[in-house]
Amino acid sequence: MASKAELRPGRTAAKAAPLYLQLVQALKDEIVRGVYPVGGLLPTEEELCERFRVSRYTVREALRRLRDDRLVASRQGAGTVVIGPGQSGSYVHEVGSINDLIAFAVGARFQIESTAMVKADAGLAERLGCKPGDEWLAVSGFRYAAENDRPVCFAEVFINAEFAGVGRLLQRHRGPIFELIEDMYGESVAEVHQELSARPVPASLAERLEVGAGETAIEVHRVYDLASGKTAQVVFNLHPADRFRYAMTMRRVKG
Numbered sequence: 001m002a003s004k005a006e007l008r009p010g011r012t013a014a015k016a017a018p019l020y021l022q023l024v025q026a027l028k029d030e031i032v033r034g035v036y037p038v039g040g041l042l043p044t045e046e047e048l049c050e051r052f053r054v055s056r057y058t059v060r061e062a063l064r065r066l067r068d069d070r071l072v073a074s075r076q077g078a079g080t081v082v083i084g085p086g087q088s089g090s091y092v093h094e095v096g097s098i099n100d101l102i103a104f105a106v107g108a109r110f111q112i113e114s115t116a117m118v119k120a121d122a123g124l125a126e127r128l129g130c131k132p133g134d135e136w137l138a139v140s141g142f143r144y145a146a147e148n149d150r151p152v153c154f155a156e157v158f159i160n161a162e163f164a165g166v167g168r169l170l171q172r173h174r175g176p177i178f179e180l181i182e183d184m185y186g187e188s189v190a191e192v193h194q195e196l197s198a199r200p201v202p203a204s205l206a207e208r209l210e211v212g213a214g215e216t217a218i219e220v221h222r223v224y225d226l227a228s229g230k231t232a233q234v235v236f237n238l239h240p241a242d243r244f245r246y247a248m249t250m251r252r253v254k255g
Contacts, residue, residue, distance in 0.1 A: 007052055019054055020061035026052070027062065031082055042072060042080040089119050109174070110155060112141040115167055118158075128158055128234045129223065135161035136234075139170060139177075142208060143237070153220075153239040154205050160232055161220060163187075178224050181232050190227040196220055196246065201238070216241040 007022040017025075027042065035044055035135050043051065048059045063080055066072045118124070119137045125132040137159040142151040157177055159166065166180040173180060178189050196218060203213040211217070220237040 007054060020058045021063065023048070023052055023054060023058060023062035024065045027066060028071065036082050038067070038082050040082050041078070042082065042150075044079065057186065077166070109144045110141060111144060111168055114137055114138070114140045117164065117169065130231070137161065137164040137167050139167070150243075151209055151239040152243070154209060155238075156236040158234045162230070163232060178232055187230075187232065188227045189224050189232060191225045193225070194220065195224040198241070199238075201240065205238065209238075211240045211242075218244050 076142045139157040163181045202213045206213040216240045222235045224232045
């Protein structure tokens with residue numbers, strides 16, 4: 001059962017986000033942790049008002065935002081239901097924090113098809129931003145939303161050889177790989193650098209992604225840097241463009 005909580009009212013955007021956005025993040029975090037699983041119900045508006053000590057208007061704005069993000073749906077006579085990524089028309093990926101990357105990893109099942117130690121040649125080194133000859137644990141496969149058989153994306157994960165020991169746990173692991181690195185090696189991910197770019201779907205992946213060879217795809221490239229300054233992993237997710245929508249929230253910070 002979720003415990004009582006209190007949000008922090010803020011006078012300026014620099015001090016705290018609006019209460020409804022704080023409530024959105026609090027509920028997202030609990031959905032990620034499984035407090036409210038897919039198919040389960042969120043508490044009623046009255047219960048959320050009492051628990052977080054906020055107005056009904058704040059709760060309704062937060063629930064509206066969660067519906068817009070396709071994390072929940074309002075069903076007549078049933079309340080507010082948590083839905084999986086595969087239950088919306090296209091795959092929506094919203095990132096405002098590292099916690100949202102956890103939500104993506106939990107919501108999109110990673111079916112690993114290849115795992116091998118590789119030594120970066122000149123081409124791979126340029127792609128990863130490392131030195132030629134550096135070693136990585138290369139993991140590749142397809143991500144699927146919930147029980148949907150249609151892949152969300154083709155995923156390549158390159159794990160720093162220093163942390164390659166996580167490889168033996170990957171087939172049984174559900175969730176982000178960087179959390180395994182943190183748990184096993186006592187490290188902490190401090191920053192995630194992300195780039196999005198358009199590229200054609202390679203012929204070798206077209207059939208599995210259920211698109212035509214050469215069709216446009218969106219490649220999401222992420223570099224996970226640890227607090228120690230080391231790069232823990234580099235990830236490439238290739239999404240068919242017609243099934244991917246990326247959402248990002250930006251706030252003005254008053255100086």
